[in-house]
Amino acid sequence: xxxxxxxxxxxxxxxxxxxxxxxxxxxxxxxxxxxxxxxxxxxxxxxxxxxxxxxxxxxxxxxxxxxxxxxxxxxxxxxxxxxxxxxxxxxxxxxxxxxxxxxxxxxxxxxxxxxxxxxxxxxxxxxxxxxxxxxxxxxxxxxxxxxxxxxxxxxxxxxxxxxxxxxxxxxxxxxxxxxxxxxxxxxxxxxxxxxxxxxxxxxxxxxxxxxxxxxxxxxxxxxxxxxxxxxxxxxxxxxxxxxxxxx
Amino acid sequence: xxxxxxxxxxxxxxxxxxxxxxxxxxxxxxxxxxxxxxxxxxxxxxxxxxxxxxxxxxxxxxxxxxxxxxxxxxxxxxxxxxxxxxxxxxxxxxxxxxxxxxxxxxxxxxxxxxxxxxxxxxxxxxxxxxxxxxxxxxxxxxxxxxxxxxxxxxxxxxxxxxxxxxxxxxxxxxxxxxxxxxxxxxxxxxxxxxxxxxxxxxxxxxxxxxxxxxxxxxxxxxxxxxxxxxxxxxxxxxxxxxxxxxxxxxxxxxxxxxxxxxxxxxxx
Numbered sequence: 001x002x003x004x005x006x007x008x009x010x011x012x013x014x015x016x017x018x019x020x021x022x023x024x025x026x027x028x029x030x031x032x033x034x035x036x037x038x039x040x041x042x043x044x045x046x047x048x049x050x051x052x053x054x055x056x057x058x059x060x061x062x063x064x065x066x067x068x069x070x071x072x073x074x075x076x077x078x079x080x081x082x083x084x085x086x087x088x089x090x091x092x093x094x095x096x097x098x099x100x101x102x103x104x105x106x107x108x109x110x111x112x113x114x115x116x117x118x119x120x121x122x123x124x125x126x127x128x129x130x131x132x133x134x135x136x137x138x139x140x141x142x143x144x145x146x147x148x149x150x151x152x153x154x155x156x157x158x159x160x161x162x163x164x165x166x167x168x169x170x171x172x173x174x175x176x177x178x179x180x181x182x183x184x185x186x187x188x189x190x191x192x193x194x195x196x197x198x199x200x201x202x203x204x205x206x207x208x209x210x211x212x213x214x215x216x217x218x219x220x221x222x223x224x225x226x227x228x229x230x231x232x233x234x235x236x237x238x239x240x241x242x243x244x245x246x247x
Numbered sequence: 248x249x250x251x252x253x254x255x256x257x258x259x260x261x262x263x264x265x266x267x268x269x270x271x272x273x274x275x276x277x278x279x280x281x282x283x284x285x286x287x288x289x290x291x292x293x294x295x296x297x298x299x300x301x302x303x304x305x306x307x308x309x310x311x312x313x314x315x316x317x318x319x320x321x322x323x324x325x326x327x328x329x330x331x332x333x334x335x336x337x338x339x340x341x342x343x344x345x346x347x348x349x350x351x352x353x354x355x356x357x358x359x360x361x362x363x364x365x366x367x368x369x370x371x372x373x374x375x376x377x378x379x380x381x382x383x384x385x386x387x388x389x390x391x392x393x394x395x396x397x398x399x400x401x402x403x404x405x406x407x408x409x410x411x412x413x414x415x416x417x418x419x420x421x422x423x424x425x426x427x428x429x430x431x432x433x434x435x436x437x438x439x440x441x442x443x444x445x446x447x448x449x450x451x452x453x454x455x456x457x458x459x460x461x462x463x464x465x466x467x468x469x470x471x472x473x474x475x476x477x478x479x480x481x482x483x484x485x486x487x488x489x490x491x492x493x494x495x496x497x498x499x500x501x502x503x504x505x506x507x508x509x510x511x512x513x514x515x
Binding site for chain 1: 320335344353
């Protein structure tokens with residue numbers, strides 16, 4: 001238990017100390033909010049879609065969480081390259097505790113990042129339900145947990161950053177763009193709907209919309225159930241891969 | 248009944264077709280200072296990784312403190328401390344936080360932990376710098392901190408994999424003095440590797456020389472010198488392992504480290 005706590009604390013301390021990382025990862029969501037939000041807003045409204053910022057913000061919050069979570073998970077590669085992982089691996093602590101502590105730490109950071117994006121969104125005109133914000137934060141943590149676990153699982157398979165670009169272009173970007181974060185899925189062509197159905201982030205975006213702006217295509221219960229199952233599965237696979245790491 | 252700290256019997260480790268450790272056997276007695284020497288790529292680090300549960304052997308029997316690093320990992324992990332060949336500190340944390348992290352992972356109770364951290368940091372002369380981020384430390388300071396960390400949970404075996412690499416004679420001297428002292432006072436077993444032969448000659452009570460994955464000889468520094476009819480351990484070592492320079496392929500990690508050093512403009 002203490003081991004999990006100290007691993008969690010370490011992730012948090014590292015996050016708080018790297019201000020550039022914190023600020024840097026806010027640039028992209030802000031760009032999406034301003035450029036897309038204001039750029040497409042009028043057309044979206046004319047087409048009868050309503051307030052685009054309100055539609056877009058949950059998607060961009062999910063994006064902020066996705067990116068931070070995957071990176072926190074992938075940070076494992078740094079630990080491996082700069083030796084710190086060895087220090088954790090020779091300690092009398094189970095591999096599961098190590099991966100759990102790391103994942104909880106990464107997920108906490110990603111949730112904080114999500115909250116900061118939400119505040120930025122409110123500053124540019126996003127108007128969420130106030131009452132459901134606490135539940136939305138819990139839901140954000142669930143999204144964060146899934147993708148930190150995914151990042152850690154992937155990092156367990158990689159020895160260095162050579163494959164990083166590959167992960168960005170063929171995993172993280174598609175997860176985001178095909179999730180319905182930027183456009184409504186209801187009028188999308190069927191093939192896109194099907195793709196969105198297998199994209200786990202779709203359920204994250206959808207759940208956030210359900211909680212923050214009362215619109216949903218899958219229903220909140222479905223979103224939660226699917227995310228919980230996927231998180232458990234990813235954590236299990238991740239712990240297995242992590243336990244196989246040899247240095 | 249058993250006065251052996253480390254027992255290795257017919258140990259083999261293969262990576263694909265390559266045999267890194269080729270059927271070696273040796274013992275290290277409790278309370279002794281043991282040097283494990285060999286040219287680059289001889290199999291030293293691989294052996295240490297196997298003894299410290301980081302790698303699974305292909306075959307062979309090993310015991311560390313009477314326990315198996317394969318089937319009794321936690322018991323083995325508790326019993327040793329280690330200073331790795333490569334740096335292994337968290338650079339974003341302070342000296343104190345690095346030790347605190349270690350102490351919690353090894354379940355050292357809080358009061359004992361805090362007391363020992365203070366003691367150890369004073370011994371390695373880093374107490375005044377305890378709240379400084381490790382990133383700002385020199386190579387010697389980092390090494391000292393790693394030594395303090397490896398001892399925090401009072402291990403009975405201390406592994407040191409090329410601990411003095413890149414240290415100046417002052418720091419090296421001080422470090423060995425401390426380790427020797429510890430060995431005498433606490434009867435802690437010390438297992439180390441080094442490329443500095445005069446260091447091994449001075450410090451080690453027993454030596455094993457490994458080359459191409461095989462142990463070629465074993466004994467006290469004097470035995471090895473007598474055996475080869477040489478005056479220094481360095482000459483004995485060269486006579487035994489030959490003068491040919493070993494090529495070691497740089498791994499991705501080494502490349503990355505080089506790049507990092509270039510960017511940050513400082514050396515470790």
